[in-house]
Each structure stands twice: as structure tokens, then as C-alpha cells.
Amino acid sequence: MARGLTRQQIGVTEAMIQAFGETIFNLSHNHQIRTGDPIRKLQFDAIEAQRADAGLTDAQIAERIGLTRNQVLYIRTVLERRRFRTGHYVRLLELGGGKRFRAERYVPHLDHFKYSEQALALRAAMSYAPERARLYVERGWWRDDTLSKWLERHATATPDAPAIRHGDTVISYGELKRKVGNLAGALAALGVAKGEVVSIQLPNVPEFLIAYLAIASLGAVMSTIHMPYRAAEIETLLAHAKSRAVICLSAAKDYPAAEVMLALKSKLPLLDHVIALGAPVEGTLSLGELIAHDREPEEIAEPPVASDPFLLLFTSGTTSAPKAVPLSYHNMLSNARLGAPEHRVTAADRILSAAPFSHLYGLYSFHVAMAVGAETLVLPVFTPPDLAQTIERGRPTALWTAPAHVAACLGTGLFDRHDLSSLKLAIVSGSACPPELARGFAAKAKNCAVTQLWGMTETQGALYTRPGDPLEVSATSAGRPSPGTEVRVADLDDRPLAAGVEGELQVRGCLLFPGYLDNPAANAASFTADGWFRSGDLAVQDEAGNVRITGRIKDVINRGGVKYNPLDVELLLDKHPKVAQAAIVPIPDSVLGEKACAFVVPKPGAAPTLRELCDYLSEHAIAKIKLPERLEIIAEMPMTPTRKIIKGRLKPSSA
Amino acid sequence: MATAKRDIDPVEAKKQILDYCRRKGALAAGVADLAAIERIAPPGHRPTDIMPRVKSVIALGVGGQTQGAWTVPAKAMAYFGSTETRAYKIAYGLSFFIEGKYGIRSIYCPPDMDPDAGPRVPLQSLKLHAELAGIGARSLAGDILLHPDYGYMYFASVFTELELEPDKPLERNPCPAPSCVNMYRSIGRTPCMKFCPVQCLDGEIDEDGNQKVMRYDMAACAEMSQQYETVPSAIANAIAAETTQDREDALFDPDNKMLWYKMSVGSGGLLAQCFECMRACPIATKAPLADPILRYEAARKKAG
Numbered sequence: 001m002a003r004g005l006t007r008q009q010i011g012v013t014e015a016m017i018q019a020f021g022e023t024i025f026n027l028s029h030n031h032q033i034r035t036g037d038p039i040r041k042l043q044f045d046a047i048e049a050q051r052a053d054a055g056l057t058d059a060q061i062a063e064r065i066g067l068t069r070n071q072v073l074y075i076r077t078v079l080e081r082r083r084f085r086t087g088h089y090v091r092l093l094e095l096g097g098g099k100r101f102r103a104e105r106y107v108p109h110l111d112h113f114k115y116s117e118q119a120l121a122l123r124a125a126m127s128y129a130p131e132r133a134r135l136y137v138e139r140g141w142w143r144d145d146t147l148s149k150w151l152e153r154h155a156t157a158t159p160d161a162p163a164i165r166h167g168d169t170v171i172s173y174g175e176l177k178r179k180v181g182n183l184a185g186a187l188a189a190l191g192v193a194k195g196e197v198v199s200i201q202l203p204n205v206p207e208f209l210i211a212y213l214a215i216a217s218l219g220a221v222m223s224t225i226h227m228p229y230r231a232a233e234i235e236t237l238l239a240h241a242k243s244r245a246v247i248c249l250s251a252a253k254d255y256p257a258a259e260v261m262l263a264l265k266s267k268l269p270l271l272d273h274v275i276a277l278g279a280p281v282e283g284t285l286s287l288g289e290l291i292a293h294d295r296e297p298e299e300i301a302e303p304p305v306a307s308d309p310f311l312l313l314f315t316s317g318t319t320s321a322p323k324a325v326p327l328s329y330h331n332m333l334s335n336a337r338l339g340a341p342e343h344r345v346t347a348a349d350r351i352l353s354a355a356p357f358s359h360l361y362g363l364y365s366f367h368v369a370m371a372v373g374a375e376t377l378v379l380p381v382f383t384p385p386d387l388a389q390t391i392e393r394g395r396p397t398a399l400w401t402a403p404a405h406v407a408a409c410l411g412t413g414l415f416d417r418h419d420l421s422s423l424k425l426a427i428v429s430g431s432a433c434p435p436e437l438a439r440g441f442a443a444k445a446k447n448c449a450v451t452q453l454w455g456m457t458e459t460q461g462a463l464y465t466r467p468g469d470p471l472e473v474s475a476t477s478a479g480r481p482s483p484g485t486e487v488r489v490a491d492l493d494d495r496p497l498a499a500g501v502e503g504e505l506q507v508r509g510c511l512l513f514p515g516y517l518d519n520p521a522a523n524a525a526s527f528t529a530d531g532w533f534r535s536g537d538l539a540v541q542d543e544a545g546n547v548r549i550t551g552r553i554k555d556v557i558n559r560g561g562v563k564y565n566p567l568d569v570e571l572l573l574d575k576h577p578k579v580a581q582a583a584i585v586p587i588p589d590s591v592l593g594e595k596a597c598a599f600v601v602p603k604p605g606a607a608p609t610l611r612e613l614c615d616y617l618s619e620h621a622i623a624k625i626k627l628p629e630r631l632e633i634i635a636e637m638p639m640t641p642t643r644k645i646i647k648g649r650l651k652p653s654s655a
Numbered sequence: 656m657a658t659a660k661r662d663i664d665p666v667e668a669k670k671q672i673l674d675y676c677r678r679k680g681a682l683a684a685g686v687a688d689l690a691a692i693e694r695i696a697p698p699g700h701r702p703t704d705i706m707p708r709v710k711s712v713i714a715l716g717v718g719g720q721t722q723g724a725w726t727v728p729a730k731a732m733a734y735f736g737s738t739e740t741r742a743y744k745i746a747y748g749l750s751f752f753i754e755g756k757y758g759i760r761s762i763y764c765p766p767d768m769d770p771d772a773g774p775r776v777p778l779q780s781l782k783l784h785a786e787l788a789g790i791g792a793r794s795l796a797g798d799i800l801l802h803p804d805y806g807y808m809y810f811a812s813v814f815t816e817l818e819l820e821p822d823k824p825l826e827r828n829p830c831p832a833p834s835c836v837n838m839y840r841s842i843g844r845t846p847c848m849k850f851c852p853v854q855c856l857d858g859e860i861d862e863d864g865n866q867k868v869m870r871y872d873m874a875a876c877a878e879m880s881q882q883y884e885t886v887p888s889a890i891a892n893a894i895a896a897e898t899t900q901d902r903e904d905a906l907f908d909p910d911n912k913m914l915w916y917k918m919s920v921g922s923g924g925l926l927a928q929c930f931e932c933m934r935a936c937p938i939a940t941k942a943p944l945a946d947p948i949l950r951y952e953a954a955r956k957k958a959g
Contacts, residue, residue: 003771029775030874032798037866039695039783040792040824047695055873057697058772077773083874084884089910091852091879092929096729101852101931 002074010070017075023065024072025079029055113301118242118270119195122221122309125326125517129531132508136330141484141510145333146304147216147370151177154373158347162375164206165350165394171206173373176213179291183214185298186290190273192244194219194302197312199243201225201234201257201358203380207277207287208357209366211247219304220244221326223312224358226640227252227381231260235267240322240518241312242270247287250278258284306330312517313360315457324517325457327360335460335511336367338483343425343451344467345398347373350422352396354382354405359640360457361429365400367460374398388414395422399448402430404643406441415444425467429453429478431644432549434571438475454478454505454549458513458526458533463487463547477546478539485509489541494528502550502565505539506532538565555585555647560592564626572620573598573613578606581637584628585650598628599650601637608633663757669819675752676715679745682805682944684715685788687812688821692787700769700779702814706762710818713749714781714788716808717742719933722948725940732930739766739809746811753815764812774883775873785810789822794830795858796847796932797871803829806945807933828866832937836864846935853879856932880928886914 002010025031033053038046056064058072067075087109095101115123136142151173154161159174171179192198198215200222202208215222223241225234225248238246246264248257258281261274276284304310311327345351345368353365353376369376377394379386388409391399406428409415423445428438433452442450449467451474456462465479473479481487488496489503497503512533515523526534538551551565566584573582581601586594602608610631617627630652638649669686676684689712693701702709717738724735743766750761769778782800785791791800791808801807803825835845839860842849848856855875861867877884889911896902905911933939944950 025874030872030877032869032871032873034793034798034869034871035867037793037828039786040828042691042824044694051697057699057776059699060697073773080773080775080874080877081884081887084888085878086885086888087910088853088878089882089885092729092733092931095852095931096727096732096934098726100850100935103849103854106852 002070002077005070007074010074011068012071012074016067016071017078020065020067021075021079024061024076025083027052027056027061027064028058028076030080031055107301113194115195116193118197119193121242122195122197122312122326122517126307126309126328126514128514132531136334136484136510139484139510141334141338142306142330143334143337144306145337146306146308146329147213147310147333148304150333150370150373151180151213151217154370158373161347161373162350164209165375165377166206166380169206176210178294179210180213180217181297182293182295183210183287183291184217184300185295186285186293187214187220187245188218188298188300190245190285192218192220192273194300194304195221195309196244197221197223197241199223199225199238199241199246201227201229201246201248202277203227203249204353204357204362204378205277205380206378207291209376209378210291211287212357212363212366216304216310218300219302219308219310221309221312223314223324224363226358227356230255231264234260235264236322237314238264238268238271240314240324243268244270245273245275246271247275247277250276250281250284304329306333311360311363313457323519323522325513326515326517327460327513331511331513332363332367332460333371334484335482336364337371339461339464340368340371342464342466342482343368343398343427344449345369345372345374345425349374349397349424350377350395351375351398351400352377352379352390352394353400354379354387355400355402355430356382360460361400361402361453361455364455364460365398384408384412384414388418391420391423392418397422398425398427399423400427400429402643403428403433403437404431404639406433406437410437410440410444415441420445421447423448426450427453427464429455429464432551432567433475434574435472435475439471442471442475450474452478454537454547456535459485459507459509459511459535462507462509462511465546473544473546477542477548479547480545481509482511485511487541487547488532489539489547490528490532494530494532494534499541499543502538502540504553505535505537505547505549507535508532552647557584557586557596558594559589559596559625562625566596566626569596569598569617569622569626569628572617572622573600576608576613576616578602578608578612581645583637583645583647583650585647587630587652595630596626596628597630597632597650597652599632599634599637601634663759663817665817665819668757668817671756672713672749672753672819675749676713676745679748680717680741681715681745682718682808683790683802684713685785685790685822686819687712687714687784687787688823691821692783695787696780696783699771700777702764702779705765705778706760706814706816708760708816709814711815711821712764712784712788713746713813713815713819714785714790714810715742715745715749715812716785716790716802716805716810717745718805718945718947719807719809719939720930722940722946725934729929729931729934732934735930739811742809742811746813749813750815753813753817757817759815759817761813761815761817764814766811775877775881779812781810781812784812787821787824789824792825792828792830793866793869794828794847794936794938795835795845795856795860795866795869796830796936797856797873797876798869799933801828801830801936801938802942802945803827803938804942804944806942807936807939829938829942830866830936831860831864833864834937836860846937847932850931850935852929852931855879876928882914882917885911886918889914 059069062069062072154173155177162170163173163176164171250258258276262283265271274284275287277287306329309326313325315323351369353362355362377396379390451465453464463478465474486508541547551567580603583599587597589595614627638646673684747763750763753761768774769776794801853875855872857870859867892905
């Protein structure tokens with residue numbers, strides 16, 4: 001409609017708009033050209049000559065091209081509307097106050113960074129109950145921490161302070177920032193964008209941590225693959241994580257890692273890049289070169305913020321239904337920041353993790369180090385001698401370790417032959433720590449506070465004893481909740497139980513992951529209606545609030561309706577002179593429903609019998625109902641990378 | 656009402672009229688040559704189209720920005736545009752002043768759009784009036800008028816049946832400034848061209864340092880400054896949206912909510928122009944009398 005008249009009254013058709021629209025638009029004032037300065041100089045001939053350039057009125061255009069004035073008016077205003085691009089006003093928002101528009105730097109609105117579908121899906125998984133989020137923010141637990149900000153802070157405040165030590169090689173925080181910037185720039189150039197996943201399968205080498213920080217600085221997400229995993233497991237994890245790139249060794253012993261990844265690349269459409277550490281492998285990029293190649297620091301389009309997901313870790317299900325745990329900076333870094341003073345870790349500390357960085361427990365040591373600007377001493381692969389030597393030579397002040405590590409070193413006398421005097425703190429975690437193991441370790445590391453920590457991939461450090469606690473507390477419990485964390489022991493109906501009663505350990509707090517990625521069944525099973533996470537661990541909390549982990553719910557044996565936790569039986573079996581390691585799992589029974597089967601790794605040359613073991617247990621006051629009814633002798637116990645027994649893989653030979 | 660008083664001295668009347676303008680806050684004022692305007696303005700936009708017996712067109716300009724204004728963020732400066740209302744007030748008062756003092760019909764020239772031609776076409780060109788009255792010359796910045804002493808001003812006009820001696824256009828066009836010519840020689844662009852957020856300005860400077868060609872993409876400029884076009888776009892997008900989420904975004908995203916806000920409170924902020932070309936212009940910001948602080952210093956010196 002123009003001037004109150006309809007298209008029909010004006011006699012305009014879409015064909016006319018198409019035919020004359022551009023001409024009318026250009027003849028109008030929308031585009032203006034002036035040659036010379038004819039009005040000021042009153043050069044009337046020149047003014048007349050360039051009227052069309054300066055812009056004609058609708059009536060003048062109508063006369064010029066043979067339309068009615070109303071037709072021109074209508075068509076012009078239609079064109080002005082159709083061609084009008086909205087959103088330009090935002091260009092102003094960054095200008096002024098000393099800043100001027102630079103066409104070469106301006107990114108048009110439509111070209112602005114856009115999250116990929118997989119990145120958005122990951123963000124969608126970061127779902128927290130509003131009242132919990134508000135609480136964590138109000139309490140100051142969730143702040144604006146990101147690994148990039150922490151690195152920047154330390155690189156600025158203490159650029160020469162050591163950040164990573166590997167043997168005699170030391171990387172300062174300033175140097176670390178440069179290397180991280182190089183790799184981040186390279187990853188960005190490869191198209192890795194915020195929210196996208198980069199997977200890593202590396203041992204605990206400095207490059208792991210450099211890559212971790214580089215991925216984080218892009219706002220991307222790191223997903224770890226444990227070193228023992230091979231093609232079948234890796235394919236599942238890469239596919240579920242929707243990884244854009246994978247960083248691995250060129251080759252490990254008997255494992256052509258890079259070739260395996262390249263083969264998977266052809267199966268996984270989202271996997272674009274294989275980046276290898278070590279000897280060159282055709283078709284891969286060299287991690288070493290990407291880190292070493294100095295480049296100008298690039299401005300990150302969408303720098304990470306604390307609510308972003310930055311870790312995607314897998315807890316189980318490496319062949320089907322993976323349980324992928326997305327974690328935000330809020331979750332992880334609040335836990336580390338609040339935890340550092342509890343562990344009495346400061347910038348003066350040198351932290352060694354015997355646990356792999358592919359596991360959250362190993363990463364926790366790095367998070368705590370980054371929280372305070374401490375130094376991380378790396379041990380690429382755990383072996384008992386290497387750990388003992390690294391402690392002696394590297395002189396860490398804090399050690400993150402697992403009961404299996406400690407047991408191996410104590411059992412072989414390594415802790416007698418090496419100097420542990422640098423240690424002021426040793427955190428033991430990963431599985432239940434037998435009290436005598438903690439006591440034995442404390443006896444060897446005389447000036448060291450041996451503490452226990454309980455956590456999961458879903459929580460990081462949820463419970464721990466503190467360095468000031470009596471040894472007996474640390475030897476017999478996993479301690480009290482970390483700051484910002486609540487725990488309760490609940491029955492099968494999620495009702496809290498009294499102190500001293502065994503039940504399931506449930507967790508809530510600022511450290512808690514939001515839920516498994518793309519796994520609604522696992523989420524439904526893992527959270528209570530009021531947001532508590534069902535850990536699956538059995539525990540007892542004492543009056544002082546210290547929590548003792550007593551087993552796994554899944555490990556409970558239901559023998560004819562009588563349920564019992566076999567942990568005490570296992571601990572006793574471990575002490576039998578013919579037993580190196582033992583585990584008890586339920587096996588189906590047509591009469592009782594379930595009965596107990598003991599899997600035993602014998603000591604060299606030993607051949608324990610079921611009868612021998614049962615007699616031994618009976619001598620130690622184990623009830624008859626808890627005695628194993630079957631024995632399986634195995635050569636090696638299936639273990640997780642953090643040295644936990646994988647009971648799910650223990651299947652009786654004839655079962 | 657008397658249409659004329661035979662005893663009016665046109666020279667004295669002009670002096671009194673221009674004095675009135677300055678007294679009321681105009682930096683510059685002058686009388687445009689009506690015949691020239693009638694010849695240059697297109698039909699329908701000539702002074703006689705709205706006042707058939709007009710004899711004179713008086714143009715006046717008020718100062719554009721304070722020195723402080725040039726330093727603020729652009730989003731804040733966009734609200735400084737209401738300076739033009741000062742010019743309108745003076746013109747409005749002047750029309751009463753002429754009728755009251757001389758008994759001759761006058762009008763405050765409506766500064767707004769021609770409802771017969773859509774929102775981008777003014778009833779009258781205040782720019783043409785001011786240029787012919789000698790209080791501004793067309794610049795490379797989309798023909799924005801600049802004055803060598805007062806820099807960048809807002810203009811208003813008064814039409815009157817009182818016949819006054821017209822002034823002449825400026826002898827010299829201050830645009831381009833010498834520094835702009837140097838920049839153009841170096842990179843082929845002047846500051847206003849380089850720093851325009853929508854790159855709507857282009858042009859050429861001749862060998863003598865004068866304007867050769869001015870090119871202005873007013874449509875692009877309007878995309879930045881004429882936000883009324885965004886209003887129907889937002890509604891059209893909402894109607895066309897396929898999902899509730901898209902519909903909500905079309906109506907309630909922060910930019911669009913600002914539009915609804917401006918409409919509901921009648922705020923003129925963020926409309927008309929963005930000032931970035933003028934922020935980069937040495938004449939607009941540094942002309943000797945464009946700077947209120949310099950004017951203050953001059954007045955202080957004069958007072959001894």
C-alpha cells in the first residue's frame with residue numbers, strides 16, 4: 001500500500017518491482033554522487049547535469065523511466081525495506097572512547113563465531129538445578145576461574161617460576177604460556193573451535209599438559225583415552241565424544257598408536273586430525289612441531305568462561321553405552337581452588353602424580369597445582385622403581401598416588417631404599433586403602449602427612465582427610481567433604497542413614513558433574529529426585545563426619561536373601577601367604593540366587609586351594625555364610641589405569 | 656495581520672534577526688538566496704511549496720558536540736543527537752520574533768520528513784538552505800555541512816515574507832582538511848571514509864586538495880542509523896519464524912527490545928546518525944570555534 005492505495009489501485013506487480021526496483025533504488029537518494037562543489041559555487045549547469053547522480057525525487061524518477069509517481073514511491077519503499085540489513089547497529093557498540101571502526105578487523109554479524117552442533121549438544125548437557133547454581137554462585141564457590149586465566153595469572157606474576165618438570169627439563173610458567181599459545185594457535189588454524197572435543201591418549205609427559213591447556217585456551221574440550229585402550233575401545237570413545245582431533249603417541253611398545261588413529265579417522269567423519277608425539281608418521285601432524293613453532297598470539301573469538309564444559313571423561317562402558325562425564329570449569333576448578341588450602345598446597349610445592357593424567361585423579365593434581373601456581377613433576381608411566389626414583393631425584397613435596405602404587409613400592413622394599421624426605425603430603429586415592437597400607441606408608445615417609453581422598457570422575461575430590469588429621473583417621477577413612485560438597489549415606493530408598501550405618505554414599509555440591517552425555521538411562525539411575533548423585537559406593541559415616549568406604553553396591557553378594565559386602569573377606573585374602581591379590585564377585589546360583597566366587601592371583605610358585613582359603617578365613621572369624629564357594633586362579637587381575645580391580649571382567653571359566 | 660510594514664529597514668532587520676539567533680545560542684546564521692533554492696531544490700521541496708509568498712530563507716546553526724562528547728563511547732554518543740532541538744527552538748522563536756517585531760508572516764521550517772514521500776525524504780533541505788546562507792559547505796562525509804570556524808552544526812530554517820538581503824555561500828570549503836588530504840594521498844581514503852562503521856563513504860580529492868567526487872551510500876548509512884526500518888523487520892521475522900524459540904528471538908532479543916524501549920518512551924537516542932565520521936573529522940572536532948573550551952579560553956582572554 002502506498003499513500004493509502006493498494007497495489008491493485010497503484011497498478012504495481014511483483015514483476016514491475018523486479019524489473020524496475022534496482023533502477024529506482026539507484027536513481028533515488030539512496031546512492032548519492034556529487035562531482036565538484038557545484039551548489040556552493042552556484043554552478044547551476046553542473047547541478048542540473050548531476051541531478052540523477054545526486055538523487056532524484058520519486059516524481060522525477062517516474063518521469064524519467066515512465067512510471068507513475070505512486071508506482072515509483074511504492075517500488076522504492078519496497079526495495080528500501082527488502083534491502084535493509086538489520087543488526088548493523090551492533091557495530092557501534094565497540095566504538096568510541098578511543099576505538100574506531102576498522103573494516104579489516106570487523107567480523108560481520110552473520111560471520112560471527114557459531115557453535116558446532118556437537119558443541120551445542122555438549123553445552124546442552126551442562127544442566128544444573130537453578131537453586132543449586134544460585135547457591136554455588138552466592139557462596140562464591142563458582143567464580144570466573146578458567147585454566148587460561150590461571151595460566152595467564154601465573155605467567156604474568158611469576159613467569160620464571162617452574163610450572164612443569166620432567167627429569168632435568170623445567171618449563172617455566174612464562175615458557176608454558178608461549179608453548180600453549182603456539183599449540184592453541186595451531187589447533188585453531190586446524191579448525192578446532194570452542195566447545196569441540198579434542199581427545200588425548202598420552203602418558204604423563206609435559207606435552208599432555210601443554211595440549212590440555214592449549215585445548216582449554218580455545219574453549220575446546222579435552223577428552224582422555226587411557227593408555228591401555230586399543231582400537232575397539234578408542235573408536236567407541238572418539239565416536240561418542242565426537243572428537244575433532246586426537247593427540248597420541250606416534251607409537252608405543254607393540255602399539256602403533258598413530259596408525260590406529262589414522263585408520264579410525266576414515267571411520268569417524270568428525271575426526272579430522274591426528275596429531276602425534278614422536279617420530280613422524282605420514283598423515284599425522286607433529287605435536288612437537290606445533291608446540292615449538294612460534295606464532296603470534298591469536299585472539300580467541302570466544303574465550304572460555306567458567307560455565308563452559310572443558311573436560312569430557314569416560315568412566316566405563318568402553319565398548320557400549322559409554323558413560324561420558326562432561327565437566328565444567330565451575331565444577332573442577334572450584335573444587336581445586338577450594339581444595340588447595342585444605343591440602344596445604346601452595347605455590348612453593350612440587351606435585352607428583354603417580355596416577356595418569358588420563359584419569360581425573362591425575363588431572364586433579366594438576367588442577368590444584370594450577371590453582372596456586374605450584375610446580376608439576378611428571379612421571380610418564382608408573383612403575384614401582386620409577387616412582388621411587390622420581391620421588392628421590394625429583395624431590396616432590398606432594399604426591400598423588402593410589403593404594404596399588406603404594407603397595408607395590410612397599411612390597412618390593414623400594415620405599416626403604418629411596419629417600420622420601422621431600423614429601424610433606426601424600427594423597428592416596430583410587431580405591432579403598434587398607435589401613436595397614438596407609439600406616440606402612442606413613443612409617444616410611446616420616447615427615448609426610450598421608451591422607452586419603454575419595455572421588456570419582458563425576459566429582460573430582462569429594463572427600464578427603466586433611467594433613468592435620470591423626471594418622472588413624474587417614475588410615476581408616478576417606479575423610480570429610482571438600483569445601484562446597486555435601487555427602488550423605490542413604491538407604492536403597494535414598495533416605496539418609498544415621499552415623500555408623502552402612503549405606504550408599506551420595507554426593508551433592510559445586511563439584512558435581514551435571515549428568516552423563518547422551519545417556520538418559522544412566523542419568524535416571526544415578527541421581528535422586530532431589531539432585532544427589534548415587535555414587536554406587538557403600539560407606540559408613542562416623543560421628544565426626546569422616547566417611548569410610550566399605551565397598552561397591554554392585555559387589556554386594558545376595559546369598560539366599562542375605563546380603564553382604566565381601567570387602568573384609570578380600571582384605572583378609574590379600575594377606576594370605578599364598579595370595580598376591582584377591583577379589584570376590586557374585587556368580588549366579590540356581591538355588592541361592594547368588595554365591596561368592598574368589599578370584600585369586602597366587603604368589604609366585606604358590607597354589608592355594610579353596611579349602612585352604614576358607615579355613616584361613618574361618619580362623620579369622622569370617623562367618624560361614626561369607627566364605628567363597630568357588631575359587632578361580634588367574635595370572636593377572638584386570639585393573640583400571642588407576643589400579644582398581646575391574647570386577648566386571650571377572651567371569652568364572654564355566655559360568 | 657499586516658503583511659508588510661513599509662518602514663522596515665531590511666538591513667537593520669537582518670542585523671536584528673541574526674543578532675537574535677546568536678543571542679539565543681546559534682553559532683552562525685545567514686540568509687539564503689531564495690531564487691537559488693527554488694532553482695536547485697526539486698519540485699515539491701521548494702520553499703514556495705509550503706509558503707507560497709516566502710521572500711527570505713533564514714538558516715541558523717547550533718554547535719554540534721562538546722569536546723567531552725567526542726571522547727565517549729559511540730553507544731553513549733548516539734544519544735547526543737538531540738542537540739538539533741536547540742536549533743529548532745531558536746528557529747521557532749525567531750519566527751515569532753519576526754512576526755511580533757515586524758508584523759510579517761514567518762514560519763519555522765518543519766525539519767522532518769515529507770509524509771507524502773516516505774520517511775527518508777525531507778520536506779525541505781535544511782542543508783541546502785544553510786549552504787546557500789553561507790554557514791556550511793558540503794563535506795566528503797556524505798555531504799554533511801562543515802564550517803571552517805564552527806565545524807559541525809545542527810541547522811534550522813525560518814521562512815518569512817520579509818525580504819532580506821541574501822548572503823553568499825562560503826568562499827572556501829574547509830573539507831578536506833590538510834591532514835585529510837595527506838591521508839588520502841597516502842592510503843586513498845580520508846578519516847571519515849576509513850572509520851565509517853558501514854563503509855558508506857567514498858570519494859576523491861583532486862591535485863589541488865579539493866573535493867573531486869563525493870560518493871555516499873545513504874542506504875548503507877541508513878542501515879546503521881535509521882532503526883525504524885528494523886521495527887517492521889523484527890515483526891516480519893517473528894511472523895515468519897518456524898519455531899517458538901525463533902519467534903521469541905525475533906521479538907525479544909536485546910537489540911529488538913531496545914527498539915521497543917525506544918518506541919515506548921519516545922527516546923530519539925540511537926536514531927539519525929552514528930557520528931563516527933564526525934568523530935574522525937578534524938574540522939568537526941577541531942575547528943577554532945567548534946570547541947566550547949577554546950571559545951571559553953578566547954572569551955577569558957578577551958575579558959582580560
